[in-house]
Amino acid sequence: MKITINGKDTLIGENPERTIGSLLEELEVPQRLYVTVEQNGDILDRAAYETAPVNEGDVIEFLYFMGGGR
């Protein structure tokens, strides 16, 4: 199925069990213990990652910590 990740169309296999948490593992997202996930415009609570399903057409943004400046 097709989802959009950080602006890129991405094809992933069908998997009705897939959650945001398992997607992070599957895609080997960096900083995945700390990344913030926005799904279809809503920022998810971290506690919801393991239960939030991933659906066809989802627009997902991974938001990363960037702590530099000096």
Place this chain on the structure above:
Amino acid sequence: MLTETQIERYSRHIMLKEVGGKGQQKLFDGRVLIIGAGGLGSPIALYLAAAGIGTIGIADADDVDLSNLQRQVIHRTCDIGRPKVESAREKMEAINPELKVITYQEWISAANINRVIAGYDFVIDGTDNFAAKFLINDACVLAGKPYSHGGILQFDGQTITIMPKESACYRCIFPEPPPKDAIPTCSQAGVIGVLPGVIGTIQATEALKFLLGKGHLLTDRLLTYNALRMKFREVPLKRKQTCPVCGDHPTIIEVHDELDAMTVCDLKRS
């Protein structure tokens, strides 16, 4: 009233219909605080001084180091060992002697931040650690002070402008800081020297637009930039009702230091 020489100095501003003489006067009456006189702080301070922001505060406890000069363009080789805020003040005053530059040679902490930000119209985060970034967010949200967040690492940068209680804040995106040393810093992972120029200049633009009351601020959208791919992206955001500081039932009601986010060198500094 602007003098003849001010009209000459700011003529390229004054001919913009969004600025004009009135707008230039607003900039001159404006008060902007820059926290951090380093990578981000350098272009911000230089451009705000050139633009004629009448009062500019700059806070940093550090001294200029040789390894800073690859990106912190406000400092010179001859400034090594001098306090960054003094080096920055000198350059800002050389560009524009009409300004009032206020220096704070101290690390920002829960103990001093409310005192330091008071009296400024707009605050700019140019710091390099999560403890400071979360502290600035909390203090600005609690004080209702508009501010610009900026972060950089390696070839990536991101920035967002926060209008407290109106638009998404930093904690709406990241409710709490990562544990210390979980995310690398520029001093551990490196940063391409031009990157803070891009992000810092955007932050300075936001301060100018805020003071002028013109255009659309970078609110409710996180602007991300990757220098290798040369791509800007905008991630639309909205204020989170469950945000610990700007949400409907906040759990953070006064500023505090995020001790877990402080690195060893932060602790040594304080």
